Amino acid sequence: MTAQDMKLVVVGAAGRMGQTLIRTIHAMDGVTLYAAVERTGSAFVGKDAGELAGLGPIGVTITDRPLEAFVDAEGVLDFTAPAATIEFAGLAAQARIVHVVGTTGCSADDDAKIAAAARHARVVKSGNMSLGVNLLAVLAEKAARALGPADWDIEIVEMHHRHKVDAPSGTALLLGEAAARGRGIALAGHSVRVRDGHTGPREAGTIGFATLRGGSVVGDHSVILAGEGELVTLSHSAADRSIFARGAVKAALWARDKKPGLYSMLDVLGLN
Numbered sequence: 001m002t003a004q005d006m007k008l009v010v011v012g013a014a015g016r017m018g019q020t021l022i023r024t025i026h027a028m029d030g031v032t033l034y035a036a037v038e039r040t041g042s043a044f045v046g047k048d049a050g051e052l053a054g055l056g057p058i059g060v061t062i063t064d065r066p067l068e069a070f071v072d073a074e075g076v077l078d079f080t081a082p083a084a085t086i087e088f089a090g091l092a093a094q095a096r097i098v099h100v101v102g103t104t105g106c107s108a109d110d111d112a113k114i115a116a117a118a119r120h121a122r123v124v125k126s127g128n129m130s131l132g133v134n135l136l137a138v139l140a141e142k143a144a145r146a147l148g149p150a151d152w153d154i155e156i157v158e159m160h161h162r163h164k165v166d167a168p169s170g171t172a173l174l175l176g177e178a179a180a181r182g183r184g185i186a187l188a189g190h191s192v193r194v195r196d197g198h199t200g201p202r203e204a205g206t207i208g209f210a211t212l213r214g215g216s217v218v219g220d221h222s223v224i225l226a227g228e229g230e231l232v233t234l235s236h237s238a239a240d241r242s243i244f245a246r247g248a249v250k251a252a253l254w255a256r257d258k259k260p261g262l263y264s265m266l267d268v269l270g271l272n
């Protein structure tokens with residue numbers, strides 16, 4: 001650790017992503033784990049964050065006091081749940097630190113609150129922090145622009161582990177937004193998120209979503225462009241959660257010297 005290292009807080013420290021983030025910060029240069037936060041009442045409060053993440057003791061005790069943790073830190077990495085993320089957005093803005101938001105399943109109202117917090121904080125929010133998925137979004141936008149709605153249908157298929165609580169995934173929605181941008185339409189008025197029963201034929205120009213859940217799948221996504229007699233499939237498969245954690249740390253370092261505002265991983269990766 002050096003004096004220049006960016007001091008990061010991991011909230012939701014005991015979660016699947018929280019533990020991955022603790023290991024990733026430990027392994028990366030330029031960052032240090034300053035604090036780790038869990039909810040009040042969690043059995044992990046008071047435990048050593050390194051022990052929890054399988055590293056052995058690192059001298060960072062898990063706390064349930066986020067503001068105290070944020071006040072002298074430089075950034076917070078947040079992969080929790082929408083209600084928690086809204087709370088952390090307010091606290092990160094108060095502490096004027098970088099807030100990297102990986103939490104998915106946020107409502108339009110939640111997103112408006114995060115955007116309001118970004119008037120004071122540097123917020124990087126994305127449904128997927130990996131380089132590969134963000135490149136896939138760029139490719140999906142290009143493909144949707146080239147293959148028009150009269151002859152080509154777009155369907156997005158995703159599969160995740162059995163514990164995931166939101167659908168479609170944040171990544172599927174991010175890919176849908178990219179395809180909609182390519183088509184010059186708003187996703188909101190053109191998405192079909194569920195099909196059941198006698199649906200009638202497919203409406204031209206819509207973007208469909210299909211959700212699969214099971215086992216331990218980290219995250220698989222495909223954008224399928226289906227034409228008469230041919231299919232173009234653009235896919236990404238995550239083998240390990242460390243791709244999201246490395247992306248989140250990269251986002252925090254990128255945002256360190258930026259002005260307050262709401263940024264995406266496309267900004268961080270220079271793909272915008």
Ligand SMILES: NC(=O)C1=CN([C@@H]2O[C@H](COP(=O)(O)OP(=O)(O)OC[C@H]3O[C@@H](n4cnc5c(N)ncnc54)[C@H](OP(=O)(O)O)[C@@H]3O)[C@@H](O)[C@H]2O)C=CC1
Pocket residue numbers: 011012013014015016017018037038039040042079080081083084101102103104105126127128129130170244
């Ligand atoms: N953008 C991206 O690249 C990625 C996004 N994600 C998203 O990240 C989120 C978390 O995923 P995952 O790690 O699998 O989920 P987990 O359920 O494993 O982890 C979430 C953690 O957050 C904790 N938490 C919830 N509320 C609070 C609170 N108020 N204060 C402190 N901690 C809190 C939970 O505690 P408790 O169990 O007590 O509720 C839990 O430990 C999901 O929305 C997921 O979709 C995941 C991977 C990549």
Ligand SMILES: O=C(O)C1=N[C@H](C(=O)O)C[C@H](O)C1
Pocket residue numbers: 104127128160164168169170171172218219220
């Ligand atoms: O919940 C998960 O696990 C994941 N969530 C994100 C999403 O909703 O797309 C990213 C990744 O696919 C894993």
